[in-house]
Amino acid sequence: MPYWQYVKGGLPIGRQNxxxxxxxxxxxxxxxxxxNNIRQDIxxxxxxxxxxxxxxxxxxxxxxxxxxxxxxxxxxxxPFWEDRDRLILSNGxxxxxxxxxxxxxxxxxxxxxxxxxxxxxxxxGHPEREKLPGVETTSGPLGSGLGxxxxxxxxxxxxxxxxRVYALMSDGEQDAGNTWESAMFIAKNKLxxxxxxxxxxxxxxxxxxxxxxxxxxxxxxYESFNWNVIEVDGNNIGEFVNAVEEAKSVKDRPxxxxxxxxxxxxxxxxENRYEWHGNPPDSLNISGAPPKGEQGKKAxxxxxxxxxxxx
Amino acid sequence: MxxxxxxxxxxxxxxxxxxxxxxxxxxxLQAGEKDNRVVVLCADLSESTRSHWFAEKxxxxxxxxGVAEQNMATVAAGMAxxxxxxxxSSYATFSPGRNNEQIRTTISINNVPVKIAGAHAGVSVGPxxxxxxxxxxxxxxxxxxxxxxIYPCDAIEAQKATFAxxxxxxxxxxxxxxxxxxxxxxxETPFKIGKAEVVHKGKDATIIACGPLLYEAIVAAEKLxxxxxxxxxxxxxxxxxxxxxxxxxxxxxxxxxxxxxxHQIMGGMGSAVAEVLGQNFPAPVEMxxxxxxxxxxxxxxxxxxxFQLTHPFIIKAVKKVxxxxx
Numbered sequence: 001m002p003y004w005q006y007v008k009g010g011l012p013i014g015r016q017n018x019x020x021x022x023x024x025x026x027x028x029x030x031x032x033x034x035x036n037n038i039r040q041d042i043x044x045x046x047x048x049x050x051x052x053x054x055x056x057x058x059x060x061x062x063x064x065x066x067x068x069x070x071x072x073x074x075x076x077x078x079p080f081w082e083d084r085d086r087l088i089l090s091n092g093x094x095x096x097x098x099x100x101x102x103x104x105x106x107x108x109x110x111x112x113x114x115x116x117x118x119x120x121x122x123x124x125g126h127p128e129r130e131k132l133p134g135v136e137t138t139s140g141p142l143g144s145g146l147g148x149x150x151x152x153x154x155x156x157x158x159x160x161x162x163x164r165v166y167a168l169m170s171d172g173e174q175d176a177g178n179t180w181e182s183a184m185f186i187a188k189n190k191l192x193x194x195x196x197x198x199x200x201x202x203x204x205x206x207x208x209x210x211x212x213x214x215x216x217x218x219x220x221x222y223e224s225f226n227w228n229v230i231e232v233d234g235n236n237i238g239e240f241v242n243a244v245e246e247a248k249s250v251k252d253r254p255x256x257x258x259x260x261x262x263x264x265x266x267x268x269x270x271e272n273r274y275e276w277h278g279n280p281p282d283s284l285n286i287s288g289a290p291p292k293g294e295q296g297k298k299a300x301x302x303x304x305x306x307x308x309x310x311x
Numbered sequence: 312m313x314x315x316x317x318x319x320x321x322x323x324x325x326x327x328x329x330x331x332x333x334x335x336x337x338x339x340l341q342a343g344e345k346d347n348r349v350v351v352l353c354a355d356l357s358e359s360t361r362s363h364w365f366a367e368k369x370x371x372x373x374x375x376x377g378v379a380e381q382n383m384a385t386v387a388a389g390m391a392x393x394x395x396x397x398x399x400s401s402y403a404t405f406s407p408g409r410n411n412e413q414i415r416t417t418i419s420i421n422n423v424p425v426k427i428a429g430a431h432a433g434v435s436v437g438p439x440x441x442x443x444x445x446x447x448x449x450x451x452x453x454x455x456x457x458x459x460x461i462y463p464c465d466a467i468e469a470q471k472a473t474f475a476x477x478x479x480x481x482x483x484x485x486x487x488x489x490x491x492x493x494x495x496x497x498x499e500t501p502f503k504i505g506k507a508e509v510v511h512k513g514k515d516a517t518i519i520a521c522g523p524l525l526y527e528a529i530v531a532a533e534k535l536x537x538x539x540x541x542x543x544x545x546x547x548x549x550x551x552x553x554x555x556x557x558x559x560x561x562x563x564x565x566x567x568x569x570x571x572x573x574h575q576i577m578g579g580m581g582s583a584v585a586e587v588l589g590q591n592f593p594a595p596v597e598m599x600x601x602x603x604x605x606x607x608x609x610x611x612x613x614x615x616x617x618f619q620l621t622h623p624f625i626i627k628a629v630k631k632v633x634x635x636x637x
Contacts, residue, residue: 088389129392129421137392138420144413151389151397154374155350158395178413194475243392 013148023070023241027311033066035102039266040300041113046280049117052125055263055276057097059201062235063168063259067150069243070237071296075161076106079133085163086152088137090125091170091199092147098135099123107134120174129253141174145169150186153194164248172204175213180225186254186303187226196227196256198267198306203269203274211227222256234259242309257309266306267299316510317495320535328491332430332524335464335487336361338473339398343369349477350390353400354383359489360400360430380410387425388417396477398423399569403429403445403588407452407484419455426476427452427484432462433522433573434601435611440553450578452484452501453551460551462502462572463582464525465494469546471502479504488573490611492523497583509561511544516629517561517625518544520571521580524599524620528571531625542629546611550580555587560586567632568596569627573615576600597628597633 042057067087068074074084082262089098096116103110108122115121122132126140137148149167156163173179187196200218202209209215222229228250230243240259247255263277264270269289281296319325342347343365352374356398357363366373376383376536380401387397399406407414407427453461459481464468469487476483501508510525510531520528525546532542543561547554562568568588570581581598588594601618615621 035401097439137388138416141412141416143379144388146415147382147413148389148392148417151381151386151391152393153389154386154391155395157369157395158350178385181377181379182385185376185382185386291571 008181009125013263022188022245023238028238031065031069033063034069035061035237035309036266036303038097038100038104040303041110042096043281043299043303044095044266044267044294045100045113045116047282050280050283052096052117052280053093054269054280055203055273056094056199056201057092058267058270059193059234059261059265060094060097060199062237063197063199063240063261064101065239066244067166067242070106070241076102076134079107079229083161085147085164085246086136086165088145088149088167089127089135089139089151089167090149090168091142091173092139094199095123095127095135095169098127106257130223138241143178146179146182146186147192148193149273150182153186153191154189156193157191167196168192169196169198171198171200171202171209171218172212174198174215174218183225183227184220188272190252191254192251194254195244196254196297198256198258199261200258201261203263203272203277205278207274219258222258226253228253228255229258231256231258231260234261235265239263245275254280266303268302269295313464316500317497321530325494326555327491327494327509329466329494330488330491330548331357331463331466331589332361332487332489334463334469335353335428335430335473335485336364338470339365340368340386341470341474342396343372344478346396348396349370349398349475350374350388350395351398351400352383354378354380354535356401356407357459360428362398368636369378380406381413382534384413384425385417386408388413388423391418392421396426398428398431400428400475402431403448403486404431404441404443407448411451415455421456422457422482424480425482427482428433428473429484430486430487431489432486433488433521434606434614434620435488435573436606437490437611437614438608440608444594446575446601446606447578448484448486449550449572449574449580450632453578453583457482458551459483459504459549461549463548464522464523464546464578465496467496467498467500468502472504472548475502475504486522488523493526495526502548504550505549507549507592509548509557510546511541511542513541513543514565515541516543516567516569516633517558517565518542518569518571518625518629519547519558519580519584520544521547521550522573524571524573527620527622528625531622531629534622535626539630540633547580547584550583553583553587555591558587559592562592562594566594567631567635567636569599569625569628570596570621571599573598573620576602594621597632598627599628620621
């Protein structure tokens with residue numbers, strides 16, 4: 001059964017009791033608050049920019065927080081440090097979440113987030129390696145991140161380097177042939193220093209993924225391509241961190257973490273609605289949402305009340 | 312400059328014949344020996360791109376990608392991002408053809424030093440026909456910012472271009488041919504990326520050529536000399552960045568230009584020359600190249616004549632352009 005049939009009221013059920021092994025509850029709580037901050041940053045950035053993608057960044061806030069504040073071996077003051085873990089974002093359109101996580105972890109001042117998509121900014125509408133140190137690759141055109149991550153992982157293996165490579169992809173870009181060419185290459189070369197992550201949020205710009213181009217059974221597709229697959233609730237930080245740790249112990253195959261995410265997570269009227277894939281708050285009138293002009297305000301209110309409960 | 316070319320230039324039956332792809336294969340070996348950051352990727356065409364020589368000598372630095380040119384470009388982009396010097400090898404119709412967007416985003420915008428070798432360029436590919444005869448690749452590559460575009464004239468120059476591109480720090484496209492063509496430069500012939508060379512001096516017109524057809528251009532110039540027409544010939548091997556200085560110096564003297572290339576007229580080297588001239592020193596230009604059509608099967612010589620790319624057509628173009636001078 002596809003995952004979204006488990007979803008009720010926007011919240012995935014059945015995964016709440018997962019073990020939290022390598023990360024304790026106190027740390028998780030801290031990270032959840034940070035993810036909430038990052039979600040507020042995302043809404044504020046998009047309101048200021050007046051264009052951009054909303055649902056994906058909100059859905060991936062927990063995973064980006066886990067990476068930048070717990071998983072990655074990195075130094076925000078030395079973005080070109082040779083032994084840093086590489087976080088490759090293939091679906092560049094969700095870059096607001098990356099920018100917010102980078103700013104909050106010290107790569108650049110948080111105020112700079114307000115320059116998103118504006119003339120002269122380092123925070124381009126789709127991320128560019130040459131503009132902003134730390135984004136690792138230029139991305140946006142879908143399907144080309146996994147291959148670049150593979151190239152880095154292959155080169156690192158040649159030189160016996162110990163850092164890890166993470167390739168973050170959308171589910172929509174599983175439509176692209178390049179993704180599967182890279183999946184074959186990674187499995188052929190047993191690049192276990194690479195972990196793939198798919199943001200399985202079930203939406204893409206034109207609609208639901210299973211209507212646009214069915215991906216299921218996605219897990220079995222990767223398994224048949226000789227990948228180890230771990231399925232998690234991508235909005236459960238503890239579960240995700242554990243999966244990343246588990247992936248490190250698998251040496252005979254690359255690992256894919258299939259992260260079942262709620263697009264628009266944290267803002268009730270955006271959750272699981274594909275209309276918010278490519279639109280910012282206050283840009284469209286749709287059923288179930290507040291009218292234009294109140295959406296951004298409402299979204300921030302909701303996120304703040306979630307934060308209050310977390311505190 | 313003429314002294315740098317081989318002596319028996321016009322005795323075609325005595326000239327060594329080698330495909331430029333051989334020069335690529337040798338250049339890879341030379342670069343691989345000098346620097347162990349050099350890696351070679353290939354999309355299931357290692358023998359016909361001559362990258363198999365590198366594979367035999369440096370098996371740990373050769374990466375077989377399979378029939379997946381898009382993946383080849385992206386994997387190479389990742390390797391270059393890390394610090395390797397990757398060469399990606401295939402036919403030009405597939406790379407930079409099929410994988411053009413991957414090259415644009417992950418190599419050119421990323422600005423990482425991947426070297427793209429496009430073999431089997433031009434109609435001289437022969438019997439394989441239009442699908443395998445790349446005629447658009449210069450146009451595709453020269454419009455991408457950060458990309459360097461080189462089209463060597465013979466196997467020796469291809470070796471030099473391959474070796475030099477390994478260390479130029481830029482995304483670079485090297486255009487190669489399948490068919491054996493005259494080896495008319497020598498080890499001593501100067502070659503520097505971005506520096507065009509005057510290989511035949513003259514004053515009535517300038518032929519600007521690149522690739523193996525440069526040989527036809529020199530033959531045309533020699534034949535015209537016997538008719539009392541003095542023609543300058545420029546080896547314009549680097550299409551981007553173009554050596555405007557050398558071209559303008561010559562054209563200011565001759566005031567007439569013929570461009571020669573085995574590529575579409577639209578968007579090719581001749582177009583690039585016209586851009587330089589139009590903005591700096593307008594002069595009449597005749598263009599030898601393929602006129603908005605695809606290639607077809609045949610033997611290379613038949614096809615080069617059919618598409619009017621050989622020296623008799625260059626001679627006609629020179630006479631025509633001289634008449635157009637004011």
